[in-house]
Amino acid sequence: MSKTRIKGLLFDLDGVLVSTEQNHFHAWKSIADKYQISFDELDNERLKGMSRGDSLKIILELGDILISEDEFNDLLHLKNQIYLDSIQKLNQKDLLPGVLALLNKAKSKNIPCGLGSSSKNAKTILNLVEIETYFDSIIDGNGVEFPKPNSEVFLNGAMELGLTPNEIIVFEDAESGVKAGKDGGFFVVGVGNIHIKKSVDVFVSSLLDFNLDEYA
Template structure:
């Protein structure tokens, strides 16, 4: 099926933006609306490359690259405000991936690890109506070292009380994949996995707990 040892899996960890929720284009719109005030821009390609990083980290990278002075914390707060007030209602679930939550929440402990701020992540999770399925949420506010450092997912593993080597991480970005693997976890990039293979994986996990 894919390079995953199903027999080792005892807990599931999900990235949020681009993995459970189709928010990446909306975040990019909000980023550039705020960025215009600072003289900063972020391309689609850069946004994909930085997927999983905190807004503050991205602002610092772009400000340095584009020779602009920017208060990363203030920028992040303004960007989240735009997202929550103008974009949140347009958030939709990513196909297939939320099915793992619906089908496996009584069989595997599950957590979400994201580079978003807590206030934004909680609103997105509420919007998707999946908060009842997860046991923990780790956000950019909760760790000092963000993706690609492993801290976010290691904190998730600690919350669900599952050893890292027994966790499977669902991601959509290369930095997130690196984060999971550095933390000693198995990981799957949903953008490089067909819906059929994801459904096959779901069936295998369901069968594992029968």
């Protein structure tokens, strides 16, 4: 792919723009504790980029726990409540390094930005960290039928930006999101998570190391 053809950027939220990893971990941990399921940070790695429902299925499988659909839905709600309570204190200082600079750079170059996140709370978080106005398209967990690793979230974002996947860079930190981006035909920049280094087109430790001038 020619580096000069980039016309748009699509960002994953968690782990790329902000980190609410610890908030998710503690919320899931309290659910696991309720059922005396052993759940640690390594188990938590497997949940990255997954929908809330799929994450809960994995946790219950870890403890060989079978529950009714009603109880399952109650747990999804409870986990989200614990999580939402814990993220209310997020503010612009919680943006990961290089985020604001890149968003401003994109704006100055008239490169539209979109969000492609599995999180159903994406808009709440974008508001809390005060970057919602930078985004021309916000596709979150409420706007897709198939979560990552399906490409739908990014393909919908591309459509809303009026661009084709090969004109867009996807920024991702999780294996499932990288697969969604690559399968969708996007140029994928991996951010932060060393485990995805081999699966991405370009890897950076943080967005501080990404220079948009090289691509657009």
